[in-house]
Amino acid sequence: VLGSLEDAKNQLNSIESTAASYYLECYLSSFTDVYKDLSTTVQHLSKLKHGALIVVERGDSIETIIQKGTTIGAMVTPKLLESIFYPGNPLHYGAVLIRGNVVVSAANVLPLTKNVYEGKKLGTRLRAALGISEQSDALALVVSEETGQISL
Template sequence: MVMEPGLSEQMKTQLKNNLRQVTIEIEEMLNTMDSNDCRILSEFEHVHDVFSELQKTAASHYLNAYLSPFTDSYQSFSTAIQHFSERKHGALMAIQRKEPLGPLIHSGTPILANVSHALLESIFYPGSILHDGAVLIKENTIVSAGNVLPLSQQDTKGKKLGTRHRAAVGLSEKSDAIVLVVSEETGRASFALEGTLYPIHPGGLI
């Protein structure tokens, strides 16, 4: 199991303040439920949205902490993911950490170029011959593109996962890799770690 890095004091303060506000809103829901039940569904939706945003904020923070010992290319990932999300371009990026990933993937086309958001965006541009596979990144180098990752077979409890997301989860189940994935259907961005997907803010990776 990966040890979670600690939250910065600024992040702790931000999350605590937001959670306190949610607590106040839940208390208000409890107090008005009997007389104002017609609004309860919209209030539930609001609280759900707030928790979702908090999860994305925390996950984006942890993603940076997980990757920073292994690559200096975080800003390139952030810019590329923001553009992928805005344009709904699907993407799949496996970042090697301590464990070699070569034995777990079907190798694609060698790239051997420095990581840049422009190169990542060209690889995953719709219609590119490499856009359906995954890029393999080691340190600050795009090692290869068009790689095929092992697909997860886990029970998703009714949630429908596309091939990219199943591949992201599958590789993270078998290694310590961080796998970034963007949905071409929704533009939502996530990362996979230890067999779990965590949503992140596409333009807020800090």
């Protein structure tokens, strides 16, 4: 019986992952042509529990509200993003900024939300994602390194 429950749990997790990928790809496709690469990357990082913060710039430039990190200037690829967020990599901490189909920079420092969420303990990545979302129209993708949960 326990084996059957484990199989059912795995199937439900697979269904949830598929639905989340579809939603994520639909939402991102209006802002970048590399939405499938972004979806693939965050799913892989989630499975590995490698924390990540990816900001996709939309209409408003966010250059004036972030502390710019290291300039990258390369096309978005899953391997590039996964290497940036590999634990121990100096660029691992901070956010990756994507404009169109290009990784503009990595290790960017974002403004943190000033809002308090009663009963919720928010990590720094999630607080930074909320902060950039409150101050701009940018999209923020977060992968929790503690739980592997993906947030948009």
